Amino acid sequence: MMNGLISDEIYNAYLQALLAGERAQCVELVNRLLERRIPLYDLYVNLFQRAMYQVGELWEFNRISVAVEHLATAITEGLLTLVYPLIFAAEHIGKKAVISCVASEYHQLGGKMAADFFELNGWDSYFLGANTPAEELLKLLQDKKPDLLGLSLSIYFNMDSLHRVLEQVRGSFPELPVLVGGQAFRWGGRDIAEKYPVVTYLPTLIDLESFIQKG
Amino acid sequence: MERLDIQQDLIGYLFQDAAIVLLILNQAGLIIDANNYTRRLTGDDLIGKTLADVVLDFTGTINLSGLLQKKDTLQLLNIRSRSGLPQTFYFRFLERGEHILAFGEINSLEIEALRKNLLSVNNELSNLSRELQKTNAELKKLNELKNQFLGMAAHDLRNPIGVILSYSDFLLEEAGDVLKEEHVQFLAIIRKSSEFMLSLLNDLLDVAKIESGRLDLDLESADLAALIRNNAMLNQSLADKKAIRIIFRDDAPLPNILMDRTKIEQVLNNLISNAVKFSPLGTAVEVKISIGAEHVTVSVSDEGQGIPEDERKKLFQPFSRTSVKSTGGEKSTGLGLAIVRKIVLGHGGKIGVDSEVGRGSTFYFTLPLKT
Numbered sequence: 001m002m003n004g005l006i007s008d009e010i011y012n013a014y015l016q017a018l019l020a021g022e023r024a025q026c027v028e029l030v031n032r033l034l035e036r037r038i039p040l041y042d043l044y045v046n047l048f049q050r051a052m053y054q055v056g057e058l059w060e061f062n063r064i065s066v067a068v069e070h071l072a073t074a075i076t077e078g079l080l081t082l083v084y085p086l087i088f089a090a091e092h093i094g095k096k097a098v099i100s101c102v103a104s105e106y107h108q109l110g111g112k113m114a115a116d117f118f119e120l121n122g123w124d125s126y127f128l129g130a131n132t133p134a135e136e137l138l139k140l141l142q143d144k145k146p147d148l149l150g151l152s153l154s155i156y157f158n159m160d161s162l163h164r165v166l167e168q169v170r171g172s173f174p175e176l177p178v179l180v181g182g183q184a185f186r187w188g189g190r191d192i193a194e195k196y197p198v199v200t201y202l203p204t205l206i207d208l209e210s211f212i213q214k215g
Numbered sequence: 216m217e218r219l220d221i222q223q224d225l226i227g228y229l230f231q232d233a234a235i236v237l238l239i240l241n242q243a244g245l246i247i248d249a250n251n252y253t254r255r256l257t258g259d260d261l262i263g264k265t266l267a268d269v270v271l272d273f274t275g276t277i278n279l280s281g282l283l284q285k286k287d288t289l290q291l292l293n294i295r296s297r298s299g300l301p302q303t304f305y306f307r308f309l310e311r312g313e314h315i316l317a318f319g320e321i322n323s324l325e326i327e328a329l330r331k332n333l334l335s336v337n338n339e340l341s342n343l344s345r346e347l348q349k350t351n352a353e354l355k356k357l358n359e360l361k362n363q364f365l366g367m368a369a370h371d372l373r374n375p376i377g378v379i380l381s382y383s384d385f386l387l388e389e390a391g392d393v394l395k396e397e398h399v400q401f402l403a404i405i406r407k408s409s410e411f412m413l414s415l416l417n418d419l420l421d422v423a424k425i426e427s428g429r430l431d432l433d434l435e436s437a438d439l440a441a442l443i444r445n446n447a448m449l450n451q452s453l454a455d456k457k458a459i460r461i462i463f464r465d466d467a468p469l470p471n472i473l474m475d476r477t478k479i480e481q482v483l484n485n486l487i488s489n490a491v492k493f494s495p496l497g498t499a500v501e502v503k504i505s506i507g508a509e510h511v512t513v514s515v516s517d518e519g520q521g522i523p524e525d526e527r528k529k530l531f532q533p534f535s536r537t538s539v540k541s542t543g544g545e546k547s548t549g550l551g552l553a554i555v556r557k558i559v560l561g562h563g564g565k566i567g568v569d570s571e572v573g574r575g576s577t578f579y580f581t582l583p584l585k586t
Binding site: 070 | 335342346
């Protein structure tokens with residue numbers, strides 16, 4: 001299978017380096033793709049996301065330890081910084097999004113990649129990161145007055161925490177559109193929009209891209 | 216299954232597969248057996264070694280008899296691992312007949328807490344890095360906007376100022392006789408001020424161009440000594456008003472050098488006119504060239520007031536001012552040296568200043584010896 005510039009050979013070399021914790025090798029591979037002017041969308045979806053989904057699966061099937069999964073995540077977060085000079089150079093269209101993880105959610109990579117997708121599409125995105133207390137999130141919403149809030153959830157056990165935050169957001173900002181997404185929804189909770197009319201569930205980065213482009 | 220068989224299986228597991236440190240020592244403190252995990256961890260078969268070969272003893276206080284005295288409590292010891300990173304284990308020591316058994320376990324709760332904290336630190340650092348890069352990109356855009364604005368404003372203001380300058384010039388020349396003396400003075404002030412404004416606008420335009428990365432160098436092979444001679448001559452008329460001599464000795468033969476002739480003239484003019492501006496009456500300004508292996512160095516020395524050390528660093532920054540005053544009331548835009556520095560750096564050269572308060576200053580720049 002070939003996804004743009006990312007051949008199976010490149011993907012497998014990257015995944016092996018990622019699992020082995022070979023940060024320098026991953027950096028080199030990504031830099032080579034950037035030199036070949038890979039579209040950032042491809043890089044995010046077909047390399048970073050695909051590899052991290054596979055790392056997640058290997059962990060769930062007890063093939064790798066949680067330490068390896070964390071190291072792979074940390075390396076990927078580091079790789080995103082290679083792309084930032086390109087992402088933040090995009091022309092801004094005057095729209096703002098706040099992206100965050102809920103309290104107790106320590107997996108922030110998916111949320112951060114979503115925030116970067118907003119930047120790529122000319123939005124200003126403010127990323128609050130892992131384990132963000134609801135009060136801090138509400139304070140930033142008050143401060144930035146965004147056009148949209150995005151909440152990322154990786155661990156299904158944090159679903160209650162997400163619902164609590166949505167209640168609080170609904171109390172203070174009833175009209176604010178909210179996007180939710182993340183790997184947690186593979187295990188359930190996809191009907192979340194039925195309970196909260198302002199909420200849209202987007203399963204993947206590809207769905208997010210279409211959502212942003214539809215405006 | 217017999218109890219003995221079960222025990223044998225357990226022992227087999229401990230030696231073959233279990234992820235704990237397991238050592239058997241004799242009474243002399245020598246290791247007589249170690250399980251696979253410990254061998255892999257240390258990269259050594261360990262037989263015949265002592266505990267001191269395995270454990271990092273930072274304080275020099277760890278010895279086997281001391282450990283055995285506290286054998287009922289877990290003891291924290293650091294193992295020398297193959298990777299070079301010490302690994303901490305919680306040890307228990309047991310004496311069985313002639314043998315001493317040492318078991319070392321990892322505290323997984325401690326590791327979990329550590330991993331969680333490391334993860335938080337990493338998250339925070341990567342988020343800060345994202346924030347920083349976003350802010351940098353915004354500042355870069357703002358700086359570009361500022362340069363565009365600066366360039367436009369300076370460009371559009373240059374024409375009207377030019378008109379004021381030429382008409383005041385014209386009036387001074389043509390109508391000087393019919394105007395009252397006071398009005399002639401007013402006109403002279405208008406001309407002087409508009410001259411200064413024009414030089415300021417030209418400098419601002421240069422800064423805007425350079426800052427937005429448009430320092431287009433038109434490189435050609437040129438005679439540096441001839442440029443200096445010409446520039447010294449042009450500045451001599453200004454220097455004459457203060458009885459200052461501009462001395463340039465170009466004894467050594469100098470090959471032609473690759474440069475943007477106009478821009479290097481701008482550098483020379485700035486350094487020589489500055490030297491005149493800040494020199495006392497009746498002194499000398501000396502221009503020298505020296506040739507090194509890879510560079511040629513041009514220096515301009517004056518016998519002025521000198522620049523205090525703490526002010527020298529900011530000399531080449533835009534709009535920097537020093538406590539040093541010009542000796543004839545001449546004005547400065549505060550941009551000249553910043554522009555000069557960019558031009559020299561653009562040529563692959565260096566620029567600097569040596570100065571001694573009360574004795575004078577020497578500004579110098581280098582250019583690569585490329586012909």
